[in-house]
Amino acid sequence: MSDAAKPLLRPAAVLVPLLVLCALPLYLESYWLRIGLFSMAAAIGAVGLTLLSGTAGQLSMGHSFFLAVGAYGYVYFSGDPGPGLPPVIAMVLAVLLAGAAGGVFSPVAGRVKGMYLGIATLALVFIGHHLMLTMDGVTGGFNGRSVPPMEIGGLVLDAGQDDLTVLGVPFGAEERLWYFGLALLAFTWFTARGLLRGRPGRALVALRDSETAASVMGVPVARYRSSAFVVSSMYAGLAGVLLALSFRRVVPDYFGLVLSIDYLAMIVIGGLGSVAGAVAGAFFVTALPLVMAKYADQLPLVAAPGSPDGSLGPTEASRYLYGAAIVVILLWAPDGLSGLARRLRPRSRPQPSAPPPDTGLAEPVSTSAVPVATVKEHTP
Secondary structure: OOOOHHHHHHHHHHHHHHHHHHHHEEEOOOOHHHHHHHHHHHHHHHHHHHHHHHHOOOOOHHHHHHHHHHHHHHHHOOOOOOOOOOOHHHHHHHHHHHHHHHHHHHHHHHHHOHHHHHHHHHHHHHHHHHHHHHOHHHHOHHHOOOOOOEEOOOOEEEOOOOOEEEEEOOOHHHHHHHHHHHHHHHHHHHHHHHHOOHHHHHHHHHHHHHHHHHHOOOOOOHHHHHHHHHHHHHHHHHHHHHHHHHEEOOHHOOOOHHHHHHHHHHHHHHOOOOOHHHHHHHHHHHHHHHHHHHHHHHOOOOOOOOOOOOOOHHHHHHHHHHHHHHHHHHHHHOOHHHHHHHHHHOOOOOOOOOOOOOOOOOOOOHHHOHHHHHHHHEEE
């Protein structure tokens, strides 16, 4: 590759996938768009978790709790019963509420680490599930609540009476939400990468490698650990909002321990501490059971959804598959898909240096090349 083409490679690597993603609603069916929306929501939450567990080194098993805070917060702030605020304001307040919930728990995150922090965050899942079942006025209890549609500038991101057609393609709820989810994912991508490349990211990496060394270098350990938990909770709250808009109904059973384990699988498969790896792992873990459910009748050893008990359904089969993927990753690629892609990326070979110009002058003779014995013989 010529040196003149290298400056154009990086913008093209960002622009081409973005154009492809923007064109997908014109060609894909609603089922595939719905899979993409679920995967986008999972990717936003996985980015927050990889900042906490991969970069800051804090194990969290309560990520589903903060997704539930974001989802139910949006439903309450924008719905009835509730203040009935505009959806955009309700979304911002839901994200802030998730960050506040992380802030309440941050003193524990600032003092507890490792397995003990994981057990402490595990308690959040059970406490949150109990609150979702008992706070009927806010959560709707066991049956949950319907999700008010998002509205931006008078445009309702739902299939309503205001029919919208682009290039002959009717834009319903999935098509409209696709671009909204894409904008949220892009916002998450660039803010998280900017955070990692800046001073806070370097401080978190130093904190993960050695708390003693980070403290000697002047990093306030407890404050940075607490801040990482709050930021991760806000990303999870944003993911919960998009997830609620995609499902159109939120129920307590979805935000359980299994969802938290799924998020841990996403960041392990994608690569701890990598934003791109978290996105790739989220798409893999989220889309795999849905794709297998669609083609269950064509896959061996997999039964279609609703088959008699005892048969292997698509959800169980997909869990076996990405469980095996975790084992393979831990054994042969500990840095996940992101590290594997980095190793497979072709590297530019260094150009050989040009020979020095011939000036017509004799090169100076190094005294180290003259034998010691010869020097002694010619010494008077």
